[in-house]
Amino acid sequence: MTLTQKEIADVLGKEFKLSTRESQAVVTRVLQLIKERLVSADDARCELRGLGVFATFVRPARDTFHPVTGEPVHIPERRGVRYRCSKELKDALNAPKPKKRKRAPKS
Numbered sequence: 001m002t003l004t005q006k007e008i009a010d011v012l013g014k015e016f017k018l019s020t021r022e023s024q025a026v027v028t029r030v031l032q033l034i035k036e037r038l039v040s041a042d043d044a045r046c047e048l049r050g051l052g053v054f055a056t057f058v059r060p061a062r063d064t065f066h067p068v069t070g071e072p073v074h075i076p077e078r079r080g081v082r083y084r085c086s087k088e089l090k091d092a093l094n095a096p097k098p099k100k101r102k103r104a105p106k107s
Contacts, residue, residue, distance in 0.1 A: 005031070038081055052085045 005027050013023035038044045038056055046054040061077040085093075 042079065048086075050086055050088050052083055052089060055082050055084070056080070057082055 006024070009020065009023040009027045012018065012026060013020055016023070018026070034046050034054065037046050038054060042056060042058055044056045048054075057080055059078045059080060062075050064073050064075060065071065066073050
């Protein structure tokens with residue numbers, strides 16, 4: 001199930017007694033700050049404790065061939081974002097499930 005910005009804003013609004021407009025502004029600003037940080041440099045990182053780390057990387061330029069025509073194609077350098085899950089979240093996702101107890105046979 002997808003969690004949207006609006007749903008996050010609604011929950012924050014109820015918990016902190018904010019209006020809908022105020023809570024949406026807070027969520028939008030937080031996401032804007034993360035985006036600004038990642039765009040700011042080639043080695044930018046955004047660490048959210050308990051959630052994970054967003055980090056930028058550079059995919060170098062390369063030359064390849066078009067699969068149909070066989071013509072050489074130059075692919076320019078590109079930046080991307082990687083996400084690494086925190087240990088806390090990883091452990092929560094992979095928590096062992098309680099074993100079901102077997103019932104004793106009826107006599």
